[in-house]
Amino acid sequence: MVPAQSPVILNQLGPVVGERIAAHPSRPTVLTHEAGHAPWQVPTGVEVLLTRPLIGWEEAPAAPPTGWGKGLRWIQSASTGMDFYPPWLLGGAPVVTCARGVSAAAIADYAMTAILTVEKRWETIRLTGPEDWRRETLGSISGKRLGLAGFGAIGRAVTERALAFGMAVGAVRRSGWAEPEPGVEPFDRLEELAAVSDHLVLALPLTAATRGLVSADLLAQAKPGLHLVNVARGALVDQDALLAAIESGRVANATLDVTDPEPLPAGHPFYRHPAIRLTPHVSWSAPDFERRLADRILANLDAYARGEPLRDVVDAGTGY
The missing domain is CATH 3.40.50.720 (NAD(P)-binding Rossmann-like Domain)
Structure with a gap:
């Protein structure tokens, strides 16, 4: 993995995480997910996607859309489980990491x-x-x-x-x-x-x-x-x-x-x-969740900027 010096990141995780990521020393360009766009509609030039379940992934097509993944190097999920995503997201490229242990x-x-x-x-x-x-x-x-x-x-x-x-x-x-x-x-x-x-x-x-x-x-x-x-x-x-x-x-x-x-x-x-x-799927919830999630992403962004292996990589074979 040889990342650019100033990676272009599409943030689908909200402003709190986006502001933390934008301040990273690698000087990333952080794009905000546009309302009405499917989560797999990633603009050209984006190499990092920060995403989460339940924002439309459950309606993803059975096969990857034409051009999917072109230019993408890394997908970071805000969840630990990957069952909400389509199988083709774990196809091997780009690398996918999860929020294992954050909650x-x-x-x-x-x-x-x-x-x-x-x-x-x-x-x-x-x-x-x-x-x-x-x-x-x-x-x-x-x-x-x-x-x-x-x-x-x-x-x-x-x-x-x-x-x-x-x-x-x-x-x-x-x-x-x-x-x-x-x-x-x-x-x-x-x-x-x-x-x-x-x-x-x-x-x-x-x-x-x-x-x-x-x-x-x-x-x-x-x-x-x-x-x-x-x-x-x-x-x-x-x-x-x-x-x-x-x-x-x-x-x-x-x-x-x-x-x-x-x-x-x-x-x-x-x-x-x-x-x-x-209870309504809230066991993960805590006041510091977004901070902990941002900390995890920033640690991986450090590794990404240095061209080093990322942590919490999802195994495509096991699905987690």
Whole structure:
């Protein structure tokens, strides 16, 4: 990669990120994405594209448009997951990088909040008047088993917090366990982990191999009373199977920051089910998100300006 001295960058991430990037020592020319233009409509001469999901990529054509990628050297996504983008975006050129780990702390905080909300029965003990005053027996997370499906930056951040609360942590990951992770019991199969977990957090990417991973068969093998927390992608879960498992009592609670589709249609049973908590895909949100994202992009722009390898490159084979 041999970049120009003053790269031309198309910014689709908003003014906060744009202002930070424009001040980079490489003196980039930062163009603003024009309203009404599809995100893949990149002007001639642009070599860096800063983009994010849900700005029209879901309507991208099945094949790359004529002239796509000409002159582009680097695409930076504001998300970790790449499933919102068309497959041709990961065709190998230009190089694509993601925001791996930028939101890990915020998502881990959300996951622990969900676990504490269930164990401490927050919705039950909240007082709305003196008539609600009563004694309740609350749960505890100390000594409980946390299962992690996926052990990247989010899994590590959740583990750090869970261990501080005295939880036992087990995890499965696609790449296996060449070396032990401190405080984490390795599992080879998700079914084995679900069978012993009190709380199971999904923190893995959506790929062809993981779609529908949380199936009726897996839920049938789960520890009775399981609390499922999904901070990854809705399509990881067979939602009909999850509802059936909750109705049967096998699964006690589900906290879902993601669903398939988003949002769920009006009248969907998840909205009013007392054992299901839905949030609008906000687990990543934090006051410093844009600052952290800009810091990550600037670090990569440093490397780009020097002609060095970029970090957090997306593997076209795995899709993340």
